Amino acid sequence: MELIEVSRDRDTAIIKPQLKRIDASVALAFKEAVLEVVASGEKAVVLDLEMVQFMDSSGLGAIVSVLKALGTRGTLAVCNVKGAVLSLFKLTRMDKVFVIADTPSDAIEKLS
Amino acid sequence: MKAMILAAGKGTRVRPLTSVMPKPMIPLVRKPVMESIIEHLAQHGFDQIFINTSYLSSAIENYFRDGERLGVQIAYSYEGHLENGQFIDRPLGSAGGMRKIQDFCGFFDSTFAVLCGDALIDVDLGAVIEFHRSRGAVATIVTKTVPLEEVGKYGVVVADEDGRVKSFQEKPKAEQALSTDANTGIYIFEPSVFEHIPSGQEYDIGGQLFPSLIQKGVPVYSVAQPFQWVDIGSVADFWHATRLALGGQVRGYRLPGVEISPGVRVGLGIRADWSKIQVSGPVYIGSGTAIGDGAVIEGPTVIGPNCVIEAGAQVRASILGDYTRVASVASLNENIVFAGKLIDPHGEVVDIEDADIGWLLDDARKDLIDDPTHDLLREAMQRDRSAQ
Numbered sequence: 001m002e003l004i005e006v007s008r009d010r011d012t013a014i015i016k017p018q019l020k021r022i023d024a025s026v027a028l029a030f031k032e033a034v035l036e037v038v039a040s041g042e043k044a045v046v047l048d049l050e051m052v053q054f055m056d057s058s059g060l061g062a063i064v065s066v067l068k069a070l071g072t073r074g075t076l077a078v079c080n081v082k083g084a085v086l087s088l089f090k091l092t093r094m095d096k097v098f099v100i101a102d103t104p105s106d107a108i109e110k111l112s
Numbered sequence: 113m114k115a116m117i118l119a120a121g122k123g124t125r126v127r128p129l130t131s132v133m134p135k136p137m138i139p140l141v142r143k144p145v146m147e148s149i150i151e152h153l154a155q156h157g158f159d160q161i162f163i164n165t166s167y168l169s170s171a172i173e174n175y176f177r178d179g180e181r182l183g184v185q186i187a188y189s190y191e192g193h194l195e196n197g198q199f200i201d202r203p204l205g206s207a208g209g210m211r212k213i214q215d216f217c218g219f220f221d222s223t224f225a226v227l228c229g230d231a232l233i234d235v236d237l238g239a240v241i242e243f244h245r246s247r248g249a250v251a252t253i254v255t256k257t258v259p260l261e262e263v264g265k266y267g268v269v270v271a272d273e274d275g276r277v278k279s280f281q282e283k284p285k286a287e288q289a290l291s292t293d294a295n296t297g298i299y300i301f302e303p304s305v306f307e308h309i310p311s312g313q314e315y316d317i318g319g320q321l322f323p324s325l326i327q328k329g330v331p332v333y334s335v336a337q338p339f340q341w342v343d344i345g346s347v348a349d350f351w352h353a354t355r356l357a358l359g360g361q362v363r364g365y366r367l368p369g370v371e372i373s374p375g376v377r378v379g380l381g382i383r384a385d386w387s388k389i390q391v392s393g394p395v396y397i398g399s400g401t402a403i404g405d406g407a408v409i410e411g412p413t414v415i416g417p418n419c420v421i422e423a424g425a426q427v428r429a430s431i432l433g434d435y436t437r438v439a440s441v442a443s444l445n446e447n448i449v450f451a452g453k454l455i456d457p458h459g460e461v462v463d464i465e466d467a468d469i470g471w472l473l474d475d476a477r478k479d480l481i482d483d484p485t486h487d488l489l490r491e492a493m494q495r496d497r498s499a500q
Contacts, residue, residue: 023468056468057485064488084467087454091472093426093443097492 003033012108013037016048022059031062035069043074046107050080055088067098075099077107114220115158116210117149118297119229120166120191120203125346128461132451134168136229137175138344140357141396141414142368144175145344146229150182152364153225156237159184162219163229164209166191166201189213207315210301215311220303226317228297232342232353234363235298240335244300247275249333251325252300255293256341260286265345266294267318269334277332280322293336296343351448351457354431358394358412369396379417404440420476437476441489449473 003026005016015034022030038045047063067076077099081089089095101107123135130138136146153161161184165172169190179186189212192201204212210226213219223244225237235254244252255269268281270291281290295318308325309315325332340363342353356362369377372386375393381400388405395411397403397419404423409415414431421427422440432438433450448455454462454473464473471483 054467057471057483061485061488064485064492067492068488083460084462084469087456087460087462087467088469088472090445091442091454091469092489093441093493094489 003030004037006037009104009108012044012046012111013042014046014048014104016050017052020051021054022052022062023054023056024058027056027058027062030059031065034062034066038066038069038074042070044108044111045070045074045076046101046104046111047076047078048080048104048107049078049082049085052085053083055085060088060092060094063094064097075111077101077111079104079107113156113158113224114160114162114222115153115225115227116213116220117146117153117161117163117227117229118206118209119146119172120164120201120209121230122167122203123230126344126350127347128451128453128455129347129350129448130167132168133171134165135344137168137171138230138350140232140344140350140354140362140365142398142416145232146172146176147182148232148365149227149229150176150179150184150186152233153227153237154182154184158225158237161185162187162189162213164189164191164204164213166203169199169201187219189216203314205314205320206317207309207321208313210317211306211309211311211315214303214306220301220306222303224301224303226299226301230344231297232344232362232365233296233298233339235296235337235339235341240298240337241300243275243335244333247331247333249300249331250302250305251322251330251332253277253322253332253334254296254298254300255334255336256296256339257292257336258294260289260292263289263292263294269293269295271334275333275335277322277326277334279326280318282319293334295334296341347448347455348457351431354414355412358396358414360394367396369398375411398434418476435476437474437478437480439472439474439486441486441493442472444473 007014079101099110101110119136123130126135137144165188173188176186191203192199240254253269263286264283268284268289268291269277270279271277344350357365367377369379371377376391376395378397379399384403389403389407391409393411395409395413397415398417400417401415401419403421406424407421408426410428413427416432416434418435419432420437424440425438426443428445430444431448436449448457452464471481
């Protein structure tokens with residue numbers, strides 16, 4: 001099974017991890033899969049975390065790495081964040097660093 | 113005068129706070145709710161107090177001991193037994209608990225008060241007893257008038273003009289409510305009430321005793337008193353009550369510590385360079401806590417004793433239990449950290465260990481987890497700041 005599913009909505013790449021947990025065992029592979037998409041020149045990326053129920057520090061680190069790779073040329077939004085993952089984002093102030101939206105379409109709207 | 117405090121409940125609705133302490137021990141700015149109740153009783157001349165305990169009984173018994181510290185005498189009635197070193201709790205209900213004490217030593221030999229151990233009150237008990245005697249009541253219920261839209265949260269008492277109770281409604285809908293006088297769980301009784309409480313079985317004051325008294329025509333009265341009643345019935349209530357207490361809005365409530373600047377109270381032996389910390393009240397910081405440079409602390413916030421707020425960490429409108437470590441990259445906003453849980457006062461509870469967020473929020477007695485993600489996050493925050 002693929003780690004991520006990628007779809008597009010106009011200029012935005014929507015990346016949906018096919019994982020319940022993003023932890024140390026998959027974080028590196030996950031990061032590389034996402035970076036591969038980003039490296040192709042994407043400017044707006046939405047990460048749809050609908051399936052993700054748990055994320056540890058390495059998972060969060062992977063997302064921050066993606067953010068870093070986007071640099072100043074692109075923007076990142078995250079959507080469908082629930083429970084413990086949302087707590088993690090708030091606790092680390094990531095809700096100030098990237099956009100957190102309810103659904104992919106909300107995310108696209110907020111990015112544009 | 114004699115009083116009984118009801119303290120045997122499990123406090124199910126206040127979980128997870130009550131997973132580690134019984135409800136009467138829940139601290140409002142460091143002081144258990146029941147301590148304020150005992151102080152209030154003492155002020156009104158109730159200096160002999162029986163407390164019934166069951167769930168986590170030792171926490172109550174070891175804290176209040178014989179009551180001398182508070183200027184009263186305290187005895188305990190434990191409801192349950194010890195089996196293979198384990199407490200097997202068998203709570204008897206509020207009236208059953210009263211009866212057990214009476215069966216044990218005939219403690220209640222004149223007019224006495226019975227109160228719940230989990231609500232802050234400043235009711236004038238002298239005035240209530242005067243009312244009770246003037247009516248020749250066997251039982252008097254202290255009520256508080258609540259807004260009609262809130263009656264659904266309470267047991268409502270229906271009385272005639274003279275105060276004689278006619279009936280009860282348990283959590284009625286606003287449109288069906290016959291009264292807006294809520295039962296506050298504060299009662300005055302005559303010892304003759306024990307003729308109506310069965311021995312050796314579970315029996316409840318509100319659900320069984322009062323309906324039975326009314327049916328038998330025993331004089332039961334209610335008196336609506338204007339007083340402050342801060343009930344800790346839920347985590348949201350605890351949150352709200354702490355904010356009231358911090359803001360000086362709970363009458364007669366003495367805040368602990370010393371005020372070092374307006375609204376900022378601290379305990380003893382705090383390690384902090386206040387010139388490098390952004391702090392705004394109302395805030396209480398417990399003894400033995402360390403706060404690193406660049407930390408942000410915004411009220412209303414209570415930080416327990418022996419916490420570690422690392423350099424740059426942010427704590428806004430939150431309540432932290434003893435020995436909480438907040439990592440430098442962490443930010444708390446409207447959270448309760450208590451008993452290994454990160455609690456949103458209006459909703460979700462996250463177990464710190466299950467969620468694996470110990471690298472952000474942990475017990476301060478554990479070794480610091482230096483996670484490489486810390487540096488990544490710091491860098492991300494920097495980048496964000498420079499972008500703004």
